[in-house]
Amino acid sequence: MRAPAETTIRTPGRATLAARRSALLLLLIVAWWAASLALPPYVLPSPARVAQRLAQLAESGDLFTNLFTTLWRVLAGFAVAVVIGVPGGILLGSNRALGSFFEPVLPVMNTVSSAIWAIFAILWFGLSPLTPIFVVLMTALPLIITNVWQGTQAVNADYVELAHTLRFSRFKTLLKIYVPSILPYFFSGARLAFGFGWRVSLVAETLGASSGVGYRLRQASDLIQTDQVFAWTIAQIAMMVVIEIGLLAPLERHLFRWRRDVRT
Amino acid sequence: MTPPAAHVAHPDQRQALAFRHVSKQFPRGDGGALEVLRDVSFDVPAGSVVSILGPSGSGKSTLLNMAAGLLAPDQGRVLVLGHETTGTVDWSRLGYMFQDDRLLPWRTAIDNVGLALETGSIGRREKRERSQAQLSLVGLGDFASAYPHQLSGGMRSRVALARSLVTEPDILLMDEPFSRLDAQTRTTMHTELLRIHRERGMSIVFVTHDVEEAVILADHIVMFSPRPGRVHTELAVELPHPRLGTPDALSLVAELRAAIAGMSADWVI
Numbered sequence: 001m002r003a004p005a006e007t008t009i010r011t012p013g014r015a016t017l018a019a020r021r022s023a024l025l026l027l028l029i030v031a032w033w034a035a036s037l038a039l040p041p042y043v044l045p046s047p048a049r050v051a052q053r054l055a056q057l058a059e060s061g062d063l064f065t066n067l068f069t070t071l072w073r074v075l076a077g078f079a080v081a082v083v084i085g086v087p088g089g090i091l092l093g094s095n096r097a098l099g100s101f102f103e104p105v106l107p108v109m110n111t112v113s114s115a116i117w118a119i120f121a122i123l124w125f126g127l128s129p130l131t132p133i134f135v136v137l138m139t140a141l142p143l144i145i146t147n148v149w150q151g152t153q154a155v156n157a158d159y160v161e162l163a164h165t166l167r168f169s170r171f172k173t174l175l176k177i178y179v180p181s182i183l184p185y186f187f188s189g190a191r192l193a194f195g196f197g198w199r200v201s202l203v204a205e206t207l208g209a210s211s212g213v214g215y216r217l218r219q220a221s222d223l224i225q226t227d228q229v230f231a232w233t234i235a236q237i238a239m240m241v242v243i244e245i246g247l248l249a250p251l252e253r254h255l256f257r258w259r260r261d262v263r264t
Numbered sequence: 265m266t267p268p269a270a271h272v273a274h275p276d277q278r279q280a281l282a283f284r285h286v287s288k289q290f291p292r293g294d295g296g297a298l299e300v301l302r303d304v305s306f307d308v309p310a311g312s313v314v315s316i317l318g319p320s321g322s323g324k325s326t327l328l329n330m331a332a333g334l335l336a337p338d339q340g341r342v343l344v345l346g347h348e349t350t351g352t353v354d355w356s357r358l359g360y361m362f363q364d365d366r367l368l369p370w371r372t373a374i375d376n377v378g379l380a381l382e383t384g385s386i387g388r389r390e391k392r393e394r395s396q397a398q399l400s401l402v403g404l405g406d407f408a409s410a411y412p413h414q415l416s417g418g419m420r421s422r423v424a425l426a427r428s429l430v431t432e433p434d435i436l437l438m439d440e441p442f443s444r445l446d447a448q449t450r451t452t453m454h455t456e457l458l459r460i461h462r463e464r465g466m467s468i469v470f471v472t473h474d475v476e477e478a479v480i481l482a483d484h485i486v487m488f489s490p491r492p493g494r495v496h497t498e499l500a501v502e503l504p505h506p507r508l509g510t511p512d513a514l515s516l517v518a519e520l521r522a523a524i525a526g527m528s529a530d531w532v533i
Contacts, residue, residue: 158364161334161362165334166380166382168383180371183370257411258371
């Protein structure tokens with residue numbers, strides 16, 4: 001077996017890429033600014049005004065408190081999804097009968113909108129942190145199970161045979177053959193689940209929480225504080241970008257440095 | 265009445281491996297059985313290189329899997345270092361090399377070699393040192409931190425060889441290990457294997473369908489007939505090394521090929 005992804009990606013130089021990205025960002029801000037000149041601030045506030053509001057929110061501590069509240073809930077739901085999804089996926093992937101029995105559950109779970117999960121969560125948990133956590137869990141779980149399941153089925157039987165000739169115990173085979181084989185699948189599932197989780201957590205918070213970015217977004221929109229809505233939106237995008245560039249991308253590069261496509 | 269001598273349990277250390285009237289069938293999809301091996305008996309003397317030569321479907325790999333204790337014979341017995349494979353055998357004294365290199369792509373060369381040492385309680389440091397020593401032995405001392413995809417086919421094969429040697433086995437089971445290499449690299453690997461055999465003195469069971477390879481490597485050749493696999497001929501090769509291209513070796517190859525031609529039309533050489 002080779003690594004699941006084998007395509008070579010031609011990447012431009014670091015400096016060129018940074019310049020290109022900055023240019024794009026600048027272009028968007030200029031377009032936004034130009035549009036804001038023609039529209040009232042409650043429809044489209046100017047970039048300067050939003051920046052001001054953002055600074056205000058940061059200064060009061062409001063910004064980080066709510067960002068971390070939401071992040072914590074996403075992580076909690078995500079963690080529960082991993083704890084259930086990884087063993088579940090391995091079990092379904094390694095047991096054919098069990099796998100084919102439960103197979104229909106996942107697509108059905110995927111078709112349920114996160115708004116529906118949120119409504120159920122409000123019915124069951126009320127206005128509490130458990131509501132967004134539950135919604136994140138229900139969204140992330142099928143993604144993680146599906147990927148780990150696929151990864152388990154893709155484990156190369158030749159490597160398992162190798163483990164047999166080396167007289168590895170079942171546990172050692174799991175640890176040294178299965179886990180590294182499944183890891184790339186788990187990682188792509190987890191990444192997807194984390195991104196989805198973050199988005200649905202905001203939906204859940206607008207409907208059923210009394211803190212967090214989603215709650216603050218709704219509050220701002222109820223009061224027609226459009227500049228605040230923009231500020232929160234930008235803050236949450238920035239946070240995801242930081243997590244992606246600062247944590248997930250380097251982690252992926254490190255974990256899968258053995259692959260052809262990430263060789264530098 | 266005294267029991268027959270064969271039933272007396274005394275480990276015979278002069279035979280690395282012994283096959284005694286071994287037969288094996290596999291169930292077939294249609295409910296029938298596929299007879300793979302029929303009444304196979306031969307020995308692998310300790311320290312020798314024995315080549316099992318046969319066409320595909322003559323049960324060569326099955327035989328090797330029995331020697332490795334991964335399969336049990338239907339009838340007969342397989343003895344490893346004098347102990348029956350169905351009883352207690354110290355499996356760490358066997359090394360196994362597959363037809364493909366079977367390196368784990370997520371491990372560096374040195375960690376692939378070290379995998380074979382991860383069964384027991386060997387410390388990290390010792391594992392590293394021993395793996396490095398094996399890599400040096402196969403001429404890859406400078407490639408310890410390379411990943412498999414960065415290595416050529418020949419180099420990967422060397423890493424696989426180092427992995428099967430790192431436990432310092434008394435018996436090395438090799439299942440057509442060089443069949444996927446180009447001719448030149450294969451010749452280099454033959455030379456390396458014979459050098460290591462001279463240094464280590466382990467017994468080698470080398471499965472191949474290539475007559476020339478068998479003649480170049482083996483002290484004994486056990487020739488198999490096609491399905492069901494039976495021992496067709498056993499012969500000792502008493503030619504000095506290196507044998508590649510020597511007149512004696514060439515005539516032996518020709519002789520064996522003629523014998524095969526008489527035995528089986530579908531043996532692709």
